[in-house]
Amino acid sequence: MRVQAYAAQEAGGPLRPYEYDNGPLGANEVDVRVTHGGICHTDVSLIDDEFGVSRYPLVAGHEAIGVVHAVGDAVEGLSIGQRVGVGAIAGSCFHCEWCVSGLTNLCPSRDDTVLRGDRGAFAGHVRASDWRHVHPIPDAIPSEQAGPLLCAGTTVFSPLLVNGVRPTDRVAVVGIGGLGHLAIQFLAAWGCAVTAISTTPAKKADAEGFGATGFIASGEEGALRAAAGSFDFVLCTVSANLPWDDYVGLLRPQGTLCVVGVPEQPIALSPMSLLPAAKRVVGGIVGSAAHTRQMLDFAARHDIRPVVETYPVAEFEKALGRVREGSARYRAVVELG
Structure with missing residues:
Protein backbone atom coordinates (compact mmCIF):
# COMPACT_ATOMS: atom_id res chain seq x y z
CA MET A 1 0.00 0.00 0.00
CA ALA A 152 0.99 11.87 27.75
CA GLY A 153 -2.02 10.14 29.30
CA THR A 154 -0.52 6.68 29.66
CA THR A 155 2.84 8.13 30.77
CA VAL A 156 1.30 9.79 33.83
CA PHE A 157 -1.35 7.12 34.51
CA SER A 158 0.88 4.03 34.54
CA PRO A 159 3.06 5.27 37.45
CA LEU A 160 -0.03 5.35 39.67
CA LEU A 161 -0.45 1.61 39.14
CA VAL A 162 3.23 0.68 39.16
CA ASN A 163 3.98 2.62 42.35
CA GLY A 164 0.83 1.68 44.24
CA VAL A 165 -0.53 5.20 44.67
CA ARG A 166 -3.53 5.09 47.01
CA PRO A 167 -6.63 7.31 47.13
CA THR A 168 -5.61 8.36 50.64
CA ASP A 169 -2.19 9.61 49.51
CA ARG A 170 -1.10 13.22 49.44
CA VAL A 171 0.54 13.80 46.09
CA ALA A 172 2.23 16.60 44.16
CA VAL A 173 2.57 17.12 40.41
CA VAL A 174 5.58 19.13 39.24
CA GLY A 175 4.78 21.07 36.07
CA ILE A 176 1.39 22.06 34.65
CA GLY A 177 1.94 21.32 30.99
CA GLY A 178 1.05 18.64 28.49
CA LEU A 179 1.77 15.84 30.97
CA GLY A 180 1.07 17.63 34.22
CA HIS A 181 -2.43 18.86 33.41
CA LEU A 182 -3.48 15.27 32.76
CA ALA A 183 -1.69 13.94 35.84
CA ILE A 184 -3.62 16.35 38.07
CA GLN A 185 -6.91 15.17 36.58
CA PHE A 186 -6.06 11.48 36.99
CA LEU A 187 -4.86 11.88 40.57
CA ALA A 188 -7.85 13.97 41.60
CA ALA A 189 -10.22 11.36 40.15
CA TRP A 190 -8.13 8.68 41.91
CA GLY A 191 -9.16 10.33 45.18
CA CYS A 192 -5.83 11.87 46.15
CA ALA A 193 -5.24 15.29 47.63
CA VAL A 194 -3.31 16.94 44.80
CA THR A 195 -0.90 19.86 44.99
CA ALA A 196 0.43 21.44 41.79
CA ILE A 197 3.98 22.79 41.70
CA SER A 198 4.93 25.33 39.05
CA THR A 199 7.36 28.16 38.42
CA THR A 200 4.43 30.01 36.85
CA PRO A 201 2.05 31.40 39.51
CA ALA A 202 -0.40 32.35 36.76
CA LYS A 203 -1.17 28.65 36.25
CA LYS A 204 -2.71 28.32 39.72
CA ALA A 205 -6.24 28.85 38.41
CA ASP A 206 -5.75 26.24 35.68
CA ALA A 207 -4.35 23.77 38.20
CA GLU A 208 -7.35 24.22 40.45
CA GLY A 209 -9.64 23.75 37.47
CA PHE A 210 -7.96 20.41 36.75
CA GLY A 211 -8.57 19.28 40.35
CA ALA A 212 -5.61 20.49 42.43
CA THR A 213 -6.45 21.60 45.95
CA GLY A 214 -3.02 23.06 46.69
CA PHE A 215 -0.43 25.09 44.80
CA ILE A 216 3.27 25.75 45.34
CA ALA A 217 5.06 28.48 43.39
CA SER A 218 8.47 26.82 43.25
CA GLY A 219 10.23 30.02 42.20
CA GLU A 220 9.42 31.73 45.49
CA GLU A 221 12.24 31.69 48.04
CA GLY A 222 11.72 28.92 50.60
CA ALA A 223 8.47 27.60 49.09
CA LEU A 224 9.76 24.04 48.58
CA ARG A 225 11.45 23.85 51.97
CA ALA A 226 8.25 25.04 53.64
CA ALA A 227 6.45 22.00 52.16
CA ALA A 228 9.10 19.47 53.25
CA GLY A 229 7.74 16.12 54.40
CA SER A 230 4.26 16.75 52.96
CA PHE A 231 3.75 14.15 50.22
CA ASP A 232 3.61 10.38 49.75
CA PHE A 233 4.16 10.64 45.99
CA VAL A 234 5.63 13.35 43.77
CA LEU A 235 5.31 13.06 39.99
CA CYS A 236 7.80 15.22 38.08
CA THR A 237 6.59 15.90 34.54
CA VAL A 238 9.05 18.62 33.51
CA SER A 239 12.22 18.22 31.47
CA ALA A 240 14.21 20.58 33.64
CA ASN A 241 17.29 20.39 35.83
CA LEU A 242 15.83 20.79 39.30
CA PRO A 243 17.24 21.07 42.84
CA TRP A 244 16.58 17.39 43.39
CA ASP A 245 17.38 17.34 47.10
CA ASP A 246 14.59 19.88 47.66
CA TYR A 247 12.12 17.75 45.71
CA VAL A 248 13.05 14.55 47.54
CA GLY A 249 12.71 16.64 50.69
CA LEU A 250 9.01 17.08 49.86
CA LEU A 251 8.46 13.37 50.53
CA ARG A 252 7.21 11.73 53.68
CA PRO A 253 9.10 8.63 54.93
CA GLN A 254 9.03 5.85 52.30
CA GLY A 255 7.70 8.34 49.77
CA THR A 256 8.43 8.16 46.04
CA LEU A 257 9.63 10.74 43.56
CA CYS A 258 8.73 9.53 40.05
CA VAL A 259 10.44 11.29 37.13
CA VAL A 260 8.73 11.11 33.73
CA GLY A 261 10.30 14.24 32.25
CA VAL A 262 13.79 14.04 30.71
CA PRO A 263 16.30 16.42 32.34
CA GLU A 264 19.33 17.34 30.28
CA GLN A 265 21.75 16.77 33.16
CA PRO A 266 22.22 13.85 35.57
CA ILE A 267 19.92 13.64 38.58
CA ALA A 268 22.25 14.27 41.51
CA LEU A 269 21.23 13.68 45.14
CA SER A 270 22.78 13.68 48.55
CA PRO A 271 22.62 10.17 50.06
CA MET A 272 21.16 11.74 53.19
CA SER A 273 18.14 12.89 51.17
CA LEU A 274 17.23 9.26 50.51
CA LEU A 275 18.60 6.96 53.17
CA PRO A 276 17.35 8.10 56.60
CA ALA A 277 13.66 7.96 55.66
CA ALA A 278 13.90 5.16 53.05
CA LYS A 279 12.69 7.35 50.18
CA ARG A 280 12.74 6.31 46.51
CA VAL A 281 13.48 7.94 43.18
CA VAL A 282 12.11 6.04 40.18
CA GLY A 283 11.62 6.58 36.47
CA GLY A 284 8.40 6.26 34.51
CA ILE A 285 7.63 5.58 30.84
CA VAL A 286 4.56 5.07 28.70
Whole structure:
Protein backbone atom coordinates (compact mmCIF):
# COMPACT_ATOMS: atom_id res chain seq x y z
CA MET A 1 0.00 0.00 0.00
CA ARG A 2 1.25 3.48 -0.88
CA VAL A 3 1.22 5.78 2.17
CA GLN A 4 1.03 9.56 1.97
CA ALA A 5 3.00 11.08 4.84
CA TYR A 6 4.66 14.29 6.05
CA ALA A 7 8.42 14.09 6.46
CA ALA A 8 11.30 16.30 7.49
CA GLN A 9 14.14 15.89 5.01
CA GLU A 10 16.80 17.38 7.30
CA ALA A 11 17.30 18.35 10.93
CA GLY A 12 14.88 21.12 11.83
CA GLY A 13 13.47 21.18 8.33
CA PRO A 14 9.82 21.75 7.44
CA LEU A 15 7.48 18.84 6.87
CA ARG A 16 6.88 18.08 3.21
CA PRO A 17 4.64 15.52 1.48
CA TYR A 18 6.37 12.15 1.32
CA GLU A 19 5.24 8.83 -0.08
CA TYR A 20 6.39 5.30 0.69
CA ASP A 21 5.28 1.72 0.11
CA ASN A 22 4.29 -0.10 3.30
CA GLY A 23 4.64 -3.53 1.73
CA PRO A 24 2.42 -6.55 2.39
CA LEU A 25 0.47 -6.75 5.65
CA GLY A 26 1.80 -9.26 8.20
CA ALA A 27 -0.40 -11.71 10.08
CA ASN A 28 -0.50 -9.68 13.32
CA GLU A 29 -0.35 -6.25 11.70
CA VAL A 30 -3.04 -3.60 11.43
CA ASP A 31 -3.25 -0.62 9.08
CA VAL A 32 -5.04 2.39 10.54
CA ARG A 33 -6.29 5.30 8.45
CA VAL A 34 -5.30 8.32 10.51
CA THR A 35 -7.76 11.16 11.12
CA HIS A 36 -6.02 12.98 14.00
CA GLY A 37 -2.39 13.12 15.07
CA GLY A 38 -1.19 14.52 18.37
CA ILE A 39 2.13 16.36 18.51
CA CYS A 40 4.40 15.52 21.43
CA HIS A 41 7.61 17.37 22.25
CA THR A 42 9.42 14.11 21.45
CA ASP A 43 8.24 14.47 17.84
CA VAL A 44 9.82 17.92 17.63
CA SER A 45 13.00 16.62 19.27
CA LEU A 46 13.28 13.90 16.61
CA ILE A 47 12.58 16.33 13.78
CA ASP A 48 15.29 18.63 15.16
CA ASP A 49 17.64 15.69 15.93
CA GLU A 50 18.10 16.81 19.52
CA PHE A 51 19.05 13.24 20.52
CA GLY A 52 21.45 12.63 17.64
CA VAL A 53 19.60 9.49 16.48
CA SER A 54 17.28 10.82 13.77
CA ARG A 55 17.34 9.41 10.23
CA TYR A 56 16.01 11.40 7.30
CA PRO A 57 13.59 11.51 5.67
CA LEU A 58 11.83 11.40 9.06
CA VAL A 59 8.13 10.85 9.59
CA ALA A 60 7.45 11.60 13.26
CA GLY A 61 4.21 11.16 15.19
CA HIS A 62 3.07 8.62 17.78
CA GLU A 63 -0.40 9.74 18.91
CA ALA A 64 -2.56 8.56 16.01
CA ILE A 65 -6.33 8.24 16.07
CA GLY A 66 -8.26 6.86 13.14
CA VAL A 67 -10.16 3.83 11.88
CA VAL A 68 -9.05 0.30 11.08
CA HIS A 69 -8.29 0.07 7.36
CA ALA A 70 -6.90 -3.48 7.06
CA VAL A 71 -6.04 -6.38 9.38
CA GLY A 72 -3.73 -9.37 9.12
CA ASP A 73 -4.92 -12.96 9.19
CA ALA A 74 -4.11 -13.48 12.90
CA VAL A 75 -5.70 -10.26 14.20
CA GLU A 76 -8.49 -10.68 16.74
CA GLY A 77 -11.05 -8.30 18.20
CA LEU A 78 -10.71 -5.50 15.64
CA SER A 79 -13.01 -4.77 12.72
CA ILE A 80 -12.70 -2.66 9.58
CA GLY A 81 -13.94 0.87 10.22
CA GLN A 82 -13.56 0.63 14.02
CA ARG A 83 -12.22 3.78 15.72
CA VAL A 84 -8.85 3.05 17.30
CA GLY A 85 -5.55 4.58 18.30
CA VAL A 86 -1.89 3.71 17.81
CA GLY A 87 0.33 5.30 20.42
CA ALA A 88 3.95 5.43 21.46
CA ILE A 89 4.37 1.65 21.23
CA ALA A 90 3.03 -0.09 18.13
CA GLY A 91 4.21 -3.61 18.89
CA SER A 92 6.19 -5.92 21.14
CA CYS A 93 7.39 -9.53 20.93
CA PHE A 94 4.87 -11.09 23.38
CA HIS A 95 7.30 -13.88 24.27
CA CYS A 96 10.06 -12.26 26.37
CA GLU A 97 9.91 -12.30 30.18
CA TRP A 98 8.56 -8.75 30.24
CA CYS A 99 5.79 -9.30 27.71
CA VAL A 100 4.58 -12.55 29.26
CA SER A 101 4.29 -10.77 32.62
CA GLY A 102 2.23 -8.00 31.02
CA LEU A 103 4.99 -5.38 30.92
CA THR A 104 4.96 -4.94 27.15
CA ASN A 105 6.38 -1.44 27.54
CA LEU A 106 9.64 -2.96 28.80
CA CYS A 107 10.06 -5.36 25.87
CA PRO A 108 13.64 -5.06 24.53
CA SER A 109 12.34 -5.37 20.96
CA ARG A 110 9.26 -3.16 21.29
CA ASP A 111 8.26 -1.12 18.26
CA ASP A 112 8.54 2.54 19.29
CA THR A 113 6.40 4.36 16.74
CA VAL A 114 8.35 7.62 16.80
CA LEU A 115 11.72 5.91 16.30
CA ARG A 116 10.87 4.15 13.04
CA GLY A 117 12.42 6.74 10.74
CA ASP A 118 10.01 7.26 7.86
CA ARG A 119 7.15 5.09 9.21
CA GLY A 120 5.71 7.34 11.94
CA ALA A 121 2.14 8.54 12.43
CA PHE A 122 2.25 11.94 10.70
CA ALA A 123 0.67 10.23 7.72
CA GLY A 124 -2.56 9.19 6.10
CA HIS A 125 -2.04 5.66 7.41
CA VAL A 126 0.05 4.10 10.15
CA ARG A 127 0.80 0.41 10.61
CA ALA A 128 0.90 -1.29 13.99
CA SER A 129 3.20 -4.29 14.07
CA ASP A 130 0.93 -6.09 16.55
CA TRP A 131 -2.84 -5.75 16.92
CA ARG A 132 -2.62 -5.92 20.71
CA HIS A 133 -1.13 -2.43 20.66
CA VAL A 134 -4.07 -1.02 18.68
CA HIS A 135 -6.46 0.47 21.23
CA PRO A 136 -10.23 0.83 20.72
CA ILE A 137 -11.25 4.37 21.67
CA PRO A 138 -14.25 4.72 24.02
CA ASP A 139 -17.21 6.50 22.44
CA ALA A 140 -17.12 9.20 25.14
CA ILE A 141 -13.68 10.47 24.07
CA PRO A 142 -13.61 12.69 20.94
CA SER A 143 -10.91 11.83 18.40
CA GLU A 144 -9.13 15.19 18.75
CA GLN A 145 -8.72 14.55 22.49
CA ALA A 146 -7.88 10.86 22.31
CA GLY A 147 -4.44 11.10 20.68
CA PRO A 148 -2.58 12.81 23.55
CA LEU A 149 -3.93 10.19 25.95
CA LEU A 150 -1.91 7.53 24.09
CA CYS A 151 1.38 9.18 25.10
CA ALA A 152 0.99 11.87 27.75
CA GLY A 153 -2.02 10.14 29.30
CA THR A 154 -0.52 6.68 29.66
CA THR A 155 2.84 8.13 30.77
CA VAL A 156 1.30 9.79 33.83
CA PHE A 157 -1.35 7.12 34.51
CA SER A 158 0.88 4.03 34.54
CA PRO A 159 3.06 5.27 37.45
CA LEU A 160 -0.03 5.35 39.67
CA LEU A 161 -0.45 1.61 39.14
CA VAL A 162 3.23 0.68 39.16
CA ASN A 163 3.98 2.62 42.35
CA GLY A 164 0.83 1.68 44.24
CA VAL A 165 -0.53 5.20 44.67
CA ARG A 166 -3.53 5.09 47.01
CA PRO A 167 -6.63 7.31 47.13
CA THR A 168 -5.61 8.36 50.64
CA ASP A 169 -2.19 9.61 49.51
CA ARG A 170 -1.10 13.22 49.44
CA VAL A 171 0.54 13.80 46.09
CA ALA A 172 2.23 16.60 44.16
CA VAL A 173 2.57 17.12 40.41
CA VAL A 174 5.58 19.13 39.24
CA GLY A 175 4.78 21.07 36.07
CA ILE A 176 1.39 22.06 34.65
CA GLY A 177 1.94 21.32 30.99
CA GLY A 178 1.05 18.64 28.49
CA LEU A 179 1.77 15.84 30.97
CA GLY A 180 1.07 17.63 34.22
CA HIS A 181 -2.43 18.86 33.41
CA LEU A 182 -3.48 15.27 32.76
CA ALA A 183 -1.69 13.94 35.84
CA ILE A 184 -3.62 16.35 38.07
CA GLN A 185 -6.91 15.17 36.58
CA PHE A 186 -6.06 11.48 36.99
CA LEU A 187 -4.86 11.88 40.57
CA ALA A 188 -7.85 13.97 41.60
CA ALA A 189 -10.22 11.36 40.15
CA TRP A 190 -8.13 8.68 41.91
CA GLY A 191 -9.16 10.33 45.18
CA CYS A 192 -5.83 11.87 46.15
CA ALA A 193 -5.24 15.29 47.63
CA VAL A 194 -3.31 16.94 44.80
CA THR A 195 -0.90 19.86 44.99
CA ALA A 196 0.43 21.44 41.79
CA ILE A 197 3.98 22.79 41.70
CA SER A 198 4.93 25.33 39.05
CA THR A 199 7.36 28.16 38.42
CA THR A 200 4.43 30.01 36.85
CA PRO A 201 2.05 31.40 39.51
CA ALA A 202 -0.40 32.35 36.76
CA LYS A 203 -1.17 28.65 36.25
CA LYS A 204 -2.71 28.32 39.72
CA ALA A 205 -6.24 28.85 38.41
CA ASP A 206 -5.75 26.24 35.68
CA ALA A 207 -4.35 23.77 38.20
CA GLU A 208 -7.35 24.22 40.45
CA GLY A 209 -9.64 23.75 37.47
CA PHE A 210 -7.96 20.41 36.75
CA GLY A 211 -8.57 19.28 40.35
CA ALA A 212 -5.61 20.49 42.43
CA THR A 213 -6.45 21.60 45.95
CA GLY A 214 -3.02 23.06 46.69
CA PHE A 215 -0.43 25.09 44.80
CA ILE A 216 3.27 25.75 45.34
CA ALA A 217 5.06 28.48 43.39
CA SER A 218 8.47 26.82 43.25
CA GLY A 219 10.23 30.02 42.20
CA GLU A 220 9.42 31.73 45.49
CA GLU A 221 12.24 31.69 48.04
CA GLY A 222 11.72 28.92 50.60
CA ALA A 223 8.47 27.60 49.09
CA LEU A 224 9.76 24.04 48.58
CA ARG A 225 11.45 23.85 51.97
CA ALA A 226 8.25 25.04 53.64
CA ALA A 227 6.45 22.00 52.16
CA ALA A 228 9.10 19.47 53.25
CA GLY A 229 7.74 16.12 54.40
CA SER A 230 4.26 16.75 52.96
CA PHE A 231 3.75 14.15 50.22
CA ASP A 232 3.61 10.38 49.75
CA PHE A 233 4.16 10.64 45.99
CA VAL A 234 5.63 13.35 43.77
CA LEU A 235 5.31 13.06 39.99
CA CYS A 236 7.80 15.22 38.08
CA THR A 237 6.59 15.90 34.54
CA VAL A 238 9.05 18.62 33.51
CA SER A 239 12.22 18.22 31.47
CA ALA A 240 14.21 20.58 33.64
CA ASN A 241 17.29 20.39 35.83
CA LEU A 242 15.83 20.79 39.30
CA PRO A 243 17.24 21.07 42.84
CA TRP A 244 16.58 17.39 43.39
CA ASP A 245 17.38 17.34 47.10
CA ASP A 246 14.59 19.88 47.66
CA TYR A 247 12.12 17.75 45.71
CA VAL A 248 13.05 14.55 47.54
CA GLY A 249 12.71 16.64 50.69
CA LEU A 250 9.01 17.08 49.86
CA LEU A 251 8.46 13.37 50.53
CA ARG A 252 7.21 11.73 53.68
CA PRO A 253 9.10 8.63 54.93
CA GLN A 254 9.03 5.85 52.30
CA GLY A 255 7.70 8.34 49.77
CA THR A 256 8.43 8.16 46.04
CA LEU A 257 9.63 10.74 43.56
CA CYS A 258 8.73 9.53 40.05
CA VAL A 259 10.44 11.29 37.13
CA VAL A 260 8.73 11.11 33.73
CA GLY A 261 10.30 14.24 32.25
CA VAL A 262 13.79 14.04 30.71
CA PRO A 263 16.30 16.42 32.34
CA GLU A 264 19.33 17.34 30.28
CA GLN A 265 21.75 16.77 33.16
CA PRO A 266 22.22 13.85 35.57
CA ILE A 267 19.92 13.64 38.58
CA ALA A 268 22.25 14.27 41.51
CA LEU A 269 21.23 13.68 45.14
CA SER A 270 22.78 13.68 48.55
CA PRO A 271 22.62 10.17 50.06
CA MET A 272 21.16 11.74 53.19
CA SER A 273 18.14 12.89 51.17
CA LEU A 274 17.23 9.26 50.51
CA LEU A 275 18.60 6.96 53.17
CA PRO A 276 17.35 8.10 56.60
CA ALA A 277 13.66 7.96 55.66
CA ALA A 278 13.90 5.16 53.05
CA LYS A 279 12.69 7.35 50.18
CA ARG A 280 12.74 6.31 46.51
CA VAL A 281 13.48 7.94 43.18
CA VAL A 282 12.11 6.04 40.18
CA GLY A 283 11.62 6.58 36.47
CA GLY A 284 8.40 6.26 34.51
CA ILE A 285 7.63 5.58 30.84
CA VAL A 286 4.56 5.07 28.70
CA GLY A 287 2.31 2.35 30.03
CA SER A 288 1.96 -1.22 28.87
CA ALA A 289 -0.79 -2.22 26.46
CA ALA A 290 -2.96 -3.26 29.42
CA HIS A 291 -2.31 -0.08 31.40
CA THR A 292 -3.07 2.04 28.34
CA ARG A 293 -6.47 0.40 27.89
CA GLN A 294 -7.20 0.82 31.60
CA MET A 295 -6.25 4.48 31.28
CA LEU A 296 -8.64 5.02 28.37
CA ASP A 297 -11.48 3.39 30.31
CA PHE A 298 -10.69 5.46 33.43
CA ALA A 299 -10.52 8.68 31.40
CA ALA A 300 -13.85 7.94 29.74
CA ARG A 301 -15.61 7.15 33.04
CA HIS A 302 -14.23 10.18 34.89
CA ASP A 303 -14.46 12.69 32.04
CA ILE A 304 -10.69 13.25 31.95
CA ARG A 305 -9.64 15.01 28.78
CA PRO A 306 -6.52 16.79 27.54
CA VAL A 307 -6.91 20.45 26.69
CA VAL A 308 -5.99 20.65 23.02
CA GLU A 309 -5.32 23.12 20.26
CA THR A 310 -6.53 21.65 16.96
CA TYR A 311 -4.99 22.59 13.60
CA PRO A 312 -5.79 21.73 9.98
CA VAL A 313 -3.02 19.95 8.13
CA ALA A 314 -2.26 23.16 6.23
CA GLU A 315 -1.09 24.62 9.57
CA PHE A 316 1.16 21.70 10.51
CA GLU A 317 4.21 23.95 10.83
CA LYS A 318 2.34 26.40 13.05
CA ALA A 319 1.33 23.55 15.35
CA LEU A 320 4.90 22.23 15.48
CA GLY A 321 6.13 25.72 16.27
CA ARG A 322 3.74 26.02 19.21
CA VAL A 323 5.06 22.77 20.65
CA ARG A 324 8.68 23.65 19.89
CA GLU A 325 8.44 26.94 21.80
CA GLY A 326 6.42 25.43 24.66
CA SER A 327 3.42 27.69 24.14
CA ALA A 328 0.75 25.08 23.28
CA ARG A 329 -2.05 24.89 25.85
CA TYR A 330 -1.81 22.09 26.57
CA ARG A 331 -1.44 19.68 23.63
CA ALA A 332 -1.46 20.27 19.86
CA VAL A 333 -3.39 18.03 17.47
CA VAL A 334 -3.44 18.06 13.65
CA GLU A 335 -6.43 16.92 11.59
CA LEU A 336 -4.88 14.52 9.08
CA GLY A 337 -7.90 13.02 7.39
